[in-house]
Amino acid sequence: MTTVNIGILAHVDAGKTSLTERLLHTAGVIDRVGSVDRGDTQTDSHELERQRGITIRSAVVSFTVGDVKVNLIDTPGHPDFISEVERALGVLDGVVLVISAVEGVQAQTRLLMRTLVKLRMPVILFVNKIDRMGARYHELLDEIRSELTPAVVALTRVEGPGTPGARAFARTVGTDDPDFAAELADILAEHGDDFLARYLEDETSLTAQDYSAELARQAARGQLYPVLFGSAVAGVGIDALVDGITRLFPVNHGGSGGTLRGTVFKIERGWAGEKVAYVRLHGGELGSREKVSVFRRDQHGAVTEIPGRTTVVEVFDRGSAVVESRARAGDIAKVWGLKGIRIGDRLGSAEGLDGEHLFAPPSLETVIRPSRPSAMPELYDALLQLADQDPFINVRKDDEEQEIAVSLYGEVQKEVIAATLADEFKLDVAFEGTRIICVERPIGVGESVEEIDYRSKTFFWATIGLRVEPGEPGSGVVFRRSVELGSLPHAFHKAVEEAVRATLQQGLNGWEVLDILVTLTRSGFASPVSAAGDFRKLTPLVLMNALKQAGTQVYEPVNRFELEVPGENASAALLSLVECGATPESTRGLGSSCLVEGTIPARTVQEFEQRLPGLSQGQGVLVTRFHSFQPVVGAAPRRRRTDLNPVDRSEYMLRAFGRI
Structure with missing residues (x-):
């Protein structure tokens, strides 16, 4: 049996989960179509998802069409949970991007489509809700071409859009739609030289099967994007969508040969608290x-191999049900027994570990405290478990101040974390105000050396010299050596590099230091008394002294925004x-609405979001995404340190030797 793994993506409220229910019902997996409003859908199984009526965690269901098994991943539509979408995209063969026939292309739709085009991901655009008042057909196709991509072809036509009796009919070559062959030939010829040559030689020799085969080839390569219309609630157009999923997406033919290669894209906890x-x-x-060997890239960039053993492996069968079975190429499996497993790990091979992030990490953070101070250890443990499911929350603990900070994409995510802690861990928590996450970059060159002093008391049996200077934009932290590799034991070299990378998590103002080049210029040790710990403890002092000489500039995150408001509210x-510090760059009309694009400081996004309902009679839609870091104007914001504070030598020495 062949397998295809698909994802359903959309702007929030476009009908993703309802479409998933209808597909399961059409395939005979469920007897009754669940409802988001009733809270009885297959994929929104979490109590919080049912209460809020939104998808928070990606969910996997399976159904079979003929000899093709379809594994479907339903992903969140809310931008606060974009990290779930990123993890799903790495394991998919194709995507169904859902668009509302009424609201049309929305800000989140544009963001998702840009990412899918960049990945050359096969995509079927499914226009949902054609039976809703205000649904559009020709006008919406023009909007899709102008707002998303011109490489689209409508495979269905709609009669009676915007009425309860709306119907979608397949467009095929050689039937009662004479314009379809010419329209399809134009779009296919743009990406198929062989097809173009045959068409120019004798278009009458091309059969309907020729058109269909070329369409499937180009769609599977992400060169063009079929558009289907329908209604998930009414079950209209679903058969055509099912046919498109099995015919236009690349399928996996399974088989038992080859090296094991697998990607971990989701972690959950079993009934006994074990990782699945x-x-x-x-x-x-x-x-x-x-x-099984598990491969991961550590924080220093090195690939490590971790041995493990599975206890149970299950594959998805019908709906959300799983059966114990051997998983083969193309399958999505639930695996028990790999205790230290993390999202992003690779099984069997390190191939794919170098993949870049599709979406930017969170640019906000907040401090979270339990209502009972004695529950701090429980809260920390609970947040670490949540970080298994979403590593981007980046849990940071400050033992001295007795506080825990987490990273966020937005305020809705904060509400979800609080509700999850209350429901699953029985912890009542409070959040401090949300603040932005800045970074630091060096602005000059600095150098520092500390040597072993044999004539007086020495605290560290190590000689270290470091030079810091600005690195290439986007380079992160680059560490290199100007000393001979054999001048130190390998363990000492490794201790210095690890300490450099760990120390630069907090710069002079407490923010992570990026785009910096650190060079080891001096090294020495005293055998046999020197140990790796000497180099690990001395490195932060030398590094921070060099960084003080170089100086740093604090940069704040700036988001790109797309704002859609009624035309009369645009001014x-x-x-x-502008009052919130934004820089509008373009303004254009979208029917009765106005689309404004530009940049806005991340620190003022929440303020503008609070103003927006009143400015737009509740009809405004704002979507933001990280764009860049820009220098902070005025006094640089500082973040409290959670390390031993190597910026202050006296305090560091007291802490390092346990005096504080």
């Missing part, structure tokens, strides 16, 4: 009670944007 990994297999096989919205 969701794994997409790209090659080979995986079964229960088998040894007020623009004025408010």
Whole structure:
């Protein structure tokens, strides 16, 4: 049996989860279509998802069409949970991007489509809700071409859009739609030289099968994007969508050969608190009670191999049900027994570990405290478990101040974390105000050396010299040596590099230091008394002294925004944007609405979001995404340190030797 793994993506409220229910019902997996409003859908199984009516965690369901098994991942539509979408995209063969026939292309739709085009991901655009009042057909197709991509072809036509009796009919070559062949030929010829040559030689020799085969080839390569219309609630157009999923997306033919290659894209906890990994297999096989190598890239960039053994391996069967079975290439499996497993790990092979992030990490953070001070250890443990499911929350603990900070994409995510802690861990918590996450970059060159002093008391049996200077934009932290590799034991070299990277998590103002080049210029040790710990403890002092000489500039995150408001409210919205420090760059009409694009400091996004309902009679839609870091104007914001504070030598020495 062949397998295809698809994801359903959309702007919030476009009908993703309802479409998933309808697909399961059409395939005979469920007897009754669940409702988001009733809270009885297959994929929104979490109590909080049912209460809020939104998808928070990606969920996997399966159904079979003929000899094709479809594994479907339903992803969140709210931008606060974009990290869930990123993890899903790495394991998919194709995407169904859902668009509302009424609201049309929205800000989040544009963000998602840009990412999918960049990935050359096969995409079917499904226009939902054609039976809703205000639904559009020709006008919406023009909007899709102008707002998303011109490389689209409508495979269905709609009769009676915007009425309860709306129907979608397939467009095929050689039937009662004479314009379809010419329209399809134009779009296919743009990306298919062989097809173009045959068409120019004798277009009458091309059969409907030729058109269909070329369409499937180009759609599977992400060169063009079929558009289908329908209604998930009414079940209209679903058969055409099912046919498109099995015919236009690349399928996996399974088989038991090849090296094991798998990607961990989701972690959840079992009933006993054990980790359960969701794994997409790209090659080979995986079964229960088998040894498996887990590969991951550590914070220093090195690939490490961790031995493990599975206890149970299950594959998705019908709906959300799973059965114990050997997983083969193309399958999505739930794996028990790999205790230290993390999201992003690779099984069997390190291939794919170098993949870049599709979306920017969170640019906000907040301090979270338990209502009972004695519950701090419980809270920390609970947040670490949540970080298994979403590593981007980046839990940071300050033992001295007795506080824990987490990173966020937005305020809705904060509400979800609080509700999850209350429901699953029985912890009542409070949040401090949300603040932005800045970074620091060096602005000059600094150098520092500390040597072993044999004539007086020495605290560290190590000689270290470091030079810091600005690195290439986007380079992060680059560490290199100008000393001979054999001048120190390998363990000492490794201790210095690890300490450099760990120390630069907090710069002179407490923010992570990026785009910096650190060079080891001096090294020495005293055998046999020197130990790796001497180099690990001395490095932060030398590094921070060099960084003081170089100086740093604090940069704040700036977001790119897309704001859609009614035309009559555009002037007020623009004025408010400017008051919040935004820079509007373009303004254009979208029917009765106005689309404004530009940049806005991340620190003022929440303020503008609070103003927006009043500015737009509740009809405004704002979507932001990280754009860049820009220098802070005025006094640089500082963040409290959570390390031993190597900026202050006296305090560091007292802490390092346990005096404080």
